[in-house]
Amino acid sequence: MSQQDIETIRAGLAALNRRDVDGMLATLRPDVELVPVRAVLEGSVYRGHEGLRTWLADMGEDWEDFRIDSHEVRGLDERRVLVVGRFHARGRSSGVTLDQPAAWVCEMDGGKVSCMRFYADVDAAIAAG
16 A cells, blocks of 8 residues: 555545545546445445535535544555544534544555445454455
8 A cells, every 4th residue: 555545545535524526536536436334224335426426415414514534544455545533423403413433444546546435443344354
């Protein structure tokens, strides 16, 4: 795993937290697959750059505000990066706040993210890989 791949992940997360769609898209392959927890529960996957936009719209339906704080970004092997952090959100209707641990495994291809899978915790992320 190259340092550049790790920096790409960090740049994508920073863009997400700024709601900079173009900045996020710059870190993703055009055929990217996003598999957030919601998609797993519903049996769906968000595909491509349009899928990112759909995911952001779906998140906006549920959450008035959300962000991801990454505490650790490290290579698992030559193609995969593990992100460990916390998901913070405030419910749009309920106002309920979340602050929960989370982990993501990002597969890299050509310096961009080709797949991002979200997990409830680090152990689940590592076990899945």
